[in-house]
Amino acid sequence: MSQVPQITRIQELIYELPIERVMTKNVITVAPDTTMSELKEILRINRISGTPVLEGGRLVGIVSIEDLIKALEKGDIHAPVRERMATRIITVQARESVVEAVKKFAQYKVGRLPVVNEHGDLVGILTGGDITRGLLEAIGLDYHAEEISRYRARHIFEDIVSDRTGLILRYRIKARDFSGGGGASSKIKRALDRLGAPPMIQRRVAIAAYEAEMNLIIHTDNGGELIAEIQPEVIRIVATDNGPGIPDIEQAMQPGFSTAPNWIRELGFGAGMGLANIKKCSDSMKLESQVGVGTRLEIVIKVSPVISSGNSVSEPAASDGKEKP
Amino acid sequence: MKLRDIIRVVEGRVLTEGVNLDMEISCAAGADLMSDVLAFAKPNALLLTGLVNPQVVRTAEMADIAAIVFVRGKLPGPETIALAKEKGIPLIAAPYTMFEMCGRLYEAGMASCDLDSKQG
Numbered sequence A: 001m002s003q004v005p006q007i008t009r010i011q012e013l014i015y016e017l018p019i020e021r022v023m024t025k026n027v028i029t030v031a032p033d034t035t036m037s038e039l040k041e042i043l044r045i046n047r048i049s050g051t052p053v054l055e056g057g058r059l060v061g062i063v064s065i066e067d068l069i070k071a072l073e074k075g076d077i078h079a080p081v082r083e084r085m086a087t088r089i090i091t092v093q094a095r096e097s098v099v100e101a102v103k104k105f106a107q108y109k110v111g112r113l114p115v116v117n118e119h120g121d122l123v124g125i126l127t128g129g130d131i132t133r134g135l136l137e138a139i140g141l142d143y144h145a146e147e148i149s150r151y152r153a154r155h156i157f158e159d160i161v162s163d164r165t166g167l168i169l170r171y172r173i174k175a176r177d178f179s180g181g182g183g184a185s186s187k188i189k190r191a192l193d194r195l196g197a198p199p200m201i202q203r204r205v206a207i208a209a210y211e212a213e214m215n216l217i218i219h220t221d222n223g224g225e226l227i228a229e230i231q232p233e234v235i236r237i238v239a240t241d242n243g244p245g246i247p248d249i250e251q252a253m254q255p256g257f258s259t260a261p262n263w264i265r266e267l268g269f270g271a272g273m274g275l276a277n278i279k280k281c282s283d284s285m286k287l288e289s290q291v292g293v294g295t296r297l298e299i300v301i302k303v304s305p306v307i308s309s310g311n312s313v314s315e316p317a318a319s320d321g322k323e324k325p
Numbered sequence B: 001m002k003l004r005d006i007i008r009v010v011e012g013r014v015l016t017e018g019v020n021l022d023m024e025i026s027c028a029a030g031a032d033l034m035s036d037v038l039a040f041a042k043p044n045a046l047l048l049t050g051l052v053n054p055q056v057v058r059t060a061e062m063a064d065i066a067a068i069v070f071v072r073g074k075l076p077g078p079e080t081i082a083l084a085k086e087k088g089i090p091l092i093a094a095p096y097t098m099f100e101m102c103g104r105l106y107e108a109g110m111a112s113c114d115l116d117s118k119q120g
Helices: A003-016 A036-046 A065-073 A098-108 A128-154 A183-194 A199-219 A249-253 A262-266 A274-281 A307-312 B003-010 B034-040 B054-062 B078-087 B098-107
Strands: A050-055 A058-064 A112-116 A122-127 A167-173 A224-230 A234-241 A284-290 A294-302 B027-030 B045-049 B067-070 B091-093
Touching: A003 A098, A003 A128, A036 A050, A036 A065, A050 A122, A058 A065, A058 A112, A098 A112, A098 A128, A122 A128, A128 A183, A167 A183, A167 A199, A183 A199, A183 A224, A183 B054, A199 A224, A199 A234, A199 A274, A199 A294, A199 B034, A199 B054, A249 A274, A249 A284, A274 A284, A274 A294, A274 B034, B003 B067, B003 B091, B003 B098, B027 B098, B034 B054, B045 B054, B045 B098, B054 B067, B054 B078, B078 B091
Parallel strands: B027 B045, B045 B067, B067 B091
Antiparallel strands: A050 A058, A112 A122, A167 A224, A224 A234, A234 A294, A284 A294
């Protein structure tokens, strides 16, 4: 699972990155009159495996370590580069994306591609190694950006100062949308994770929100709204709908009491445990309902210590493995 | 118990690729009622269930359940598998009944989730 998005990101980068971002800019070049023996020293000192050949600023060839080996075999080590270089030069444009270079490497089986600007002037040189380095660097930057955004999210309550700062997440829940059930609660859980809430708090909020979301899906006529209000010290979940309403709240609160239809029971829900579960996860819970008008469920979960103190947050002292302190 | 050992004990088959088989599972729970799971499951638990709809994965996500074993050779649909992959929750299919599955794991030393111990 973790590998798939990474590969996609690399594919994206190959298309996004211009060649000029990854190429080597300070190109070491030789003249046509340079001897193969001199070339050997140039390649050795600069730790490179090939170089473009320039004559009067114009690209006239490309010579590589392979040409040098062939010259050595033939005892031709003092020949000028012009006699041993390749004159069919495949170039790439600086502004093109890396994918164009990847295509040319595959098509022409060359080890390096001279990079030219729109006037045809040599501005850089590109090898497979340059591409790998460029991609790694770009991924590194991406990773860094992700880290920064996580850091910023964690410190949102410290950075934004007011008398009362809160984040309100609002979700519209459709009636009988069983397959979408839990989508809103999942997003709330993720938001809390980004904000650096302790896992125990994330879990209590997620379970309470999920039960409330499923109730809206199972029992309402027209669905309802799920709202999460996140404050530094407290998280409030409010689920509201406009019908049909609960005739007897006390009865509804009894664990095991259920009015859910059979089809929902077969799917593993509607056992009459939802409200009991919510109560168990919350620090306080308020259920108001009027038949024919609607229902409002408010769940409060305290965050202690404050949500924005990041990594140093410890689990609530009273959590002995049970859900509720 | 490691997920690898659990799979061996229940003779299971992994339905989601790229699973960390060395993942430590703290306890197990068997349930077909999702509200029960939400009520007693502990973080890092194994869920044994006969339900195969996507809500099983959602429930596991909310309750921080580490992995799910489907009993009696039941197989989930693509929607359930896709959601499990997205959430990084391993799915395992195994041939035995819930009763037999629980028995095998209990015998192998797996702890129960409904005990109020420190394993959560």
